[in-house]
Amino acid sequence: MTAATTAARLRRIxxxxxxxxxxxxxxxxxxxxxxxxxTLLAFVKRSAPLAVLALGQLFVVISGELDLSVGALxxxxxxxxxxxxxxxxxxxxxxxxxxxxxxxxxxxxNGLITTMLRVxxxxxTLGMMLVLGGAVFLWTGGSPTGALAENFxxxxxxxxxxxxxxxxxxxxxxxxxxxxxxxxxxxxxxFATGGGTRAAELSGVAVRxxxxxxxxxxxxxxAVSAILLAGFAGLSANAGQGYDFQSISAVVLGGAVLxxxxxxxxxxxxxxxxxxxxxxxxxxLGMAAxxxxxxxxxxxxxxxxxxxxxxxxxx
Amino acid sequence: xxxxxxxxxxxxRPVWLVLVLLFGVAWLVVALDGGNFVALxxxxxxxxxxxxxxxxxxxxxxxxxxGSLDLxxxxxxxxxxxxxxxxxxxxxxxxxxxLAAALGVGAVIGLGNGAVIVGLRVNPxxxxxxxxxxxxxxxxxxxxxxxxxxxxxxQALGYDAVAGVPVSLFLLAAVVAGAWLxxxxxxxxxxxxxxxxxxxxxxxxxIRTGRVVLVAHVLAGVCAAASGVFLASRLGAGAPxxxxxxxxDLESIAAVVLGGTALxxxxxxxxxxxxxxxxxxxxxxxxxxxxANAFVQTLVRGVIIIGAVALYAFREQS
Numbered sequence: 001m002t003a004a005t006t007a008a009r010l011r012r013i014x015x016x017x018x019x020x021x022x023x024x025x026x027x028x029x030x031x032x033x034x035x036x037x038x039t040l041l042a043f044v045k046r047s048a049p050l051a052v053l054a055l056g057q058l059f060v061v062i063s064g065e066l067d068l069s070v071g072a073l074x075x076x077x078x079x080x081x082x083x084x085x086x087x088x089x090x091x092x093x094x095x096x097x098x099x100x101x102x103x104x105x106x107x108x109x110n111g112l113i114t115t116m117l118r119v120x121x122x123x124x125t126l127g128m129m130l131v132l133g134g135a136v137f138l139w140t141g142g143s144p145t146g147a148l149a150e151n152f153x154x155x156x157x158x159x160x161x162x163x164x165x166x167x168x169x170x171x172x173x174x175x176x177x178x179x180x181x182x183x184x185x186x187x188x189x190x191f192a193t194g195g196g197t198r199a200a201e202l203s204g205v206a207v208r209x210x211x212x213x214x215x216x217x218x219x220x221x222x223a224v225s226a227i228l229l230a231g232f233a234g235l236s237a238n239a240g241q242g243y244d245f246q247s248i249s250a251v252v253l254g255g256a257v258l259x260x261x262x263x264x265x266x267x268x269x270x271x272x273x274x275x276x277x278x279x280x281x282x283x284x285l286g287m288a289a290x291x292x293x294x295x296x297x298x299x300x301x302x303x304x305x306x307x308x309x310x311x312x313x314x315x
Numbered sequence: 316x317x318x319x320x321x322x323x324x325x326x327x328r329p330v331w332l333v334l335v336l337l338f339g340v341a342w343l344v345v346a347l348d349g350g351n352f353v354a355l356x357x358x359x360x361x362x363x364x365x366x367x368x369x370x371x372x373x374x375x376x377x378x379x380x381x382g383s384l385d386l387x388x389x390x391x392x393x394x395x396x397x398x399x400x401x402x403x404x405x406x407x408x409x410x411x412x413x414l415a416a417a418l419g420v421g422a423v424i425g426l427g428n429g430a431v432i433v434g435l436r437v438n439p440x441x442x443x444x445x446x447x448x449x450x451x452x453x454x455x456x457x458x459x460x461x462x463x464x465x466x467x468x469x470q471a472l473g474y475d476a477v478a479g480v481p482v483s484l485f486l487l488a489a490v491v492a493g494a495w496l497x498x499x500x501x502x503x504x505x506x507x508x509x510x511x512x513x514x515x516x517x518x519x520x521x522i523r524t525g526r527v528v529l530v531a532h533v534l535a536g537v538c539a540a541a542s543g544v545f546l547a548s549r550l551g552a553g554a555p556x557x558x559x560x561x562x563x564d565l566e567s568i569a570a571v572v573l574g575g576t577a578l579x580x581x582x583x584x585x586x587x588x589x590x591x592x593x594x595x596x597x598x599x600x601x602x603x604x605x606x607a608n609a610f611v612q613t614l615v616r617g618v619i620i621i622g623a624v625a626l627y628a629f630r631e632q633s
Contacts, residue, residue, distance in 0.1 A: 066440075113621060113625065117625035117628060117629070118625070118628035118629075118632070119621060119624045119625050119628060120572075120578045120579070120624070122568075122578060123569070123572055123578065123620060123621065123624045124621060126565055126568075126569065126617075126620065127617040127618065127620045127621035128617065128621075129617070130613050130614065130616050130617030130620070131613075131614050131617035131618060131621075133610075133613055133614075133617075134610040134611065134612070134613030134614030134615075134616075134617065135610070135614050137610045138608060138610035138611060138614065142610070245444060248444075249444075252441055257438075258438045258440055258441065259438070288456045290451070290452045290453075290454075290455030290456040291452045291453070291456050292452065293448040293449070293451045293452035293455070294448065294449045294451075294452030294453055294456075295452070296448050296452075297444070297445040297446065297447070297448030297449035297451075297452065298445065298449060300441055300444070300445050300448075301431060301435075301437055301441065301442060301445035301446075304437045304438060304441045304442075305431070305435035305436070305437050308435065308436040308437060309435075309436075312436070
């Protein structure tokens with residue numbers, strides 16, 4: 001292999017993996033026990049809700065839209081599960097179905113308003129965020145009521161043998177999402193829709209259906225993420241707070257471009273892990289909690305600036 | 316401006332019509348309940364509560380018309396409120412210094428946003444989201460609640476009224492008038508519409524597009540800072556949570572879009588934004604009169620925002 005092809009190969013590696021490795025090395029340097037398999041698995045488990053959410057957001061972003069409602073949807077799902085379940089384990093199975101179904105419905109509504117009524121997705125999902133936030137607390141009277149059953153919470157905090165449930169679920173979803181986005185006709189059409197809507201339309205892609213389906217995936221995966229978070233963090237009125245912008249940050253860190261047409265499952269996962277690892281590292285370094293925001297802000301701007309620079313120099 | 320160009324830019328008349336209609340309904344509904352919606356204190360209240368969002372929304376209009384977006388305004392509001400109150404620290408002699416510092420901080424943050432968007436070609440959503448996180452982190456690391464104090468003299472801005480009209484309303488009117496003249500009577504304003512409408516065409520016709528976007532962002536920062544100064548005078552001091560608590564980032568974008576401006580840029584009127592801000596204030600006032608649940612209020616707001624934008628999109632199609 002010549003030097004030129006090696007360089008070309010290196011350029012094809014998503015830069016987010018370099019960032020992730022650097023951050024992980026930093027963590028292990030501060031805390032050598034982090035490299036132990038159980039601790040690493042615990043880290044993956046902690047990252048799972050954000051990673052699952054980011055995979056859903058990725059479909060929407062590649063198709064050229066944006067989903068700001070996922071944070072409010074997570075909160076709505078967690079609060080609804082507690083209110084309906086009241087801690088009764090026998091209700092868990094239908095509550096899970098209901099929560100997933102609710103995610104799908106929210107996705108369909110987001111998608112239809114955006115495509116049929118031609119409302120920009122920024123506004124659609126911003127409105128949905130307000131509607132969900134208002135409706136769920138109107139229903140429960142201002143603060144979360146009820147309780148989450150043990151067997152509902154197991155997915156977010158318990159293990160199957162040596163491996164946490166959350167890791168298995170994340171792995172299954174990641175594999176499915178990979179085949180859906182990178183190995184199926186639907187996936188090609190998602191890229192085509194975001195890359196050039198008019199061209200996609202002319203070549204026979206049902207652009208509206210692709211976008212609605214992407215929103216449905218985002219809603220569904222937000223519901224899965226809510227189940228994981230309910231187990232991991234428990235019932236809270238701000239369970240999903242911040243997750244809307246974090247999922248967009250993760251996707252963008254993974255090289256997806258707002259506006260559509262670019263992105264990948266692996267790199268988006270890398271983005272989610274890198275973001276979570278960054279929080280862990282800043283914690284270990286004893287940095288004041290608020291400054292984590294500052295570092296996250298600098299990181300996403302730097303990543304996008306770098307991607308824009310690479311895009312220009314490749315041309 | 317020719318008639319054709321005028322039509323292209325759109326008119327804010329429908330939005331004002333809706334405002335008048337909404338006001339009429341509000342009057343009626345409150346009257347049926349035995350209240351008086353047009354009582355002076357209530358009108359003053361509506362005006363007063365429009366000022367903070369109105370100032371931010373003027374700046375947001377400028378950047379959205381130029382095809383950009385500013386998600387950092389909420390924290391600019393906070394940072395300028397805290398700056399004003401810390402610099403003034405209760406002394407009337409330091410009012411000018413505090414004002415200059417607060418507006419200066421807003422301008423610098425706006426300049427930073429513009430530089431990242433224009434210079435590094437970062438998508439405005441990400442650039443200003445990143446800026447918002449950076450400012451939030453620094454602000455929360457330094458302050459956890461009210462810091463400093465504004466002198467009593469300065470609280471006049473937040474509480475006094477001249478002939479029944481709140482002083483702060485004059486501030487909003489002045490900022491709106493300035494921005495209106497800038498947008499509709501100067502070359503810069505024409506360039507803002509051109510850049511927002513089609514940046515490539517604007518560049519090809521010799522407009523320095525980067526500078527237009529940069530200046531729009533600086534102005535948005537200054538407008539948000541003015542809102543922060545107003546809130547500091549109202550609250551007696553600045554605190555890191557005043558901006559995000561008001562939700563000024565997403566609310567200001569909602570007001571701009573509710574006012575008929577296209578989120579993609581290049582189309583819309585500043586006065587439409589102002590009508591939308593008043594609409595939201597009238598709605599809040601009605602909800603307060605009936606002591607409606609805050610969650611109903613949020614829910615209705617969401618439905619109205621989506622509904623209005625869907626209506627605009629429908630009108631445009633037909």
